[in-house]
Amino acid sequence: MTRITTFYPRRGRVSGRHEDALTRLWPRYGVDIAQPWTPLDQQSLFGRRAPLVLEIGSGMGDATAAMAAADPARDYLAVEVFPPGLGNLLAVVEEQDLPNVRVAQGDALHLVRHMLAEGSLDAVHVYFPDPWPKARHHKRRLIQPDTVALLRSRLAVGGVLHCATDWADYAEQMAEVLDADEHLVNLYDGYAPRPGHRPLTKFEQRGIAAGRQIFDLLYRRG
Ligand SMILES: C[S@@+](CC[C@H](N)C(=O)[O-])C[C@H]1O[C@@H](n2cnc3c(N)ncnc32)[C@H](O)[C@@H]1O
Numbered sequence: 001m002t003r004i005t006t007f008y009p010r011r012g013r014v015s016g017r018h019e020d021a022l023t024r025l026w027p028r029y030g031v032d033i034a035q036p037w038t039p040l041d042q043q044s045l046f047g048r049r050a051p052l053v054l055e056i057g058s059g060m061g062d063a064t065a066a067m068a069a070a071d072p073a074r075d076y077l078a079v080e081v082f083p084p085g086l087g088n089l090l091a092v093v094e095e096q097d098l099p100n101v102r103v104a105q106g107d108a109l110h111l112v113r114h115m116l117a118e119g120s121l122d123a124v125h126v127y128f129p130d131p132w133p134k135a136r137h138h139k140r141r142l143i144q145p146d147t148v149a150l151l152r153s154r155l156a157v158g159g160v161l162h163c164a165t166d167w168a169d170y171a172e173q174m175a176e177v178l179d180a181d182e183h184l185v186n187l188y189d190g191y192a193p194r195p196g197h198r199p200l201t202k203f204e205q206r207g208i209a210a211g212r213q214i215f216d217l218l219y220r221r222g
Contacts, residue, residue, distance in 0.1 A: 051074045058103075059128075071197070120156070143177055
């Protein structure tokens with residue numbers, strides 16, 4: 001199945017620091033999302049097989065690094081199409097000597113569909129996905145019934161899909177789609193209280209500055 005892309009054609013040049021980090025650290029920490037598809041080998045990528053968290057659309061990656069630093073027993077794979085963000089995350093991973101972060105560049109949906117085994121994830125984080133506010137663009141939103149079914153299939157039973165957004169109508173769409181998936185169970189009655197383990201992200205800060213409310217949704221694979 002091919003799907004229209006969920007991201008904007010980008011935007012932003014790679015600075016010297018980020019380019020340097022990408023060049024030097026990619027062979028050690030990077031995963032290419034490219035054909036021919038190769039199943040992800042967690043043992044050789046991380047040097048262990050800990051519970052694996054996938055973050056889709058990690059942006060500049062500062063929140064990813066903070067979460068991974070606070071949660072050393074799990075491994076974090078951050079996926080982003082935007083090279084400067086990946087370069088920034090790699091630079092932070094090196095500075096903070098974080099052993100449990102790896103990064104993948106490209107469309108996360110290709111990675112999930114073609115490179116991740118069913119039941120292989122402990123959690124999927126989708127924090128402030130591109131909102132595509134115009135109605136004619138809603139089909140580009142990441143959280144749709146088909147992508148949720150795909151993401152859920154890669155979660156282990158008991159694994160958690162955690163979405164957050166600052167767009168009220170997208171939050172409603174997320175709740176509708178997640179509630180409709182009969183294999184997902186809402187961990188809360190409606191929206192979740194802001195989880196203490198989710199750091200403030202860059203786009204969340206923008207949303208708050210613009211006066212928007214933040215919505216968290218946490219669902220477990222039943
Ligand atoms: C609005 S930004 C949010 C970034 C970050 N999570 C934050 O809260 O600051 C959404 C990010 O998701 C990325 N993205 C959107 N669709 C994606 C996909 N299919 N695969 C990988 N990254 C994607 C975009 O490139 C963009 O950087």
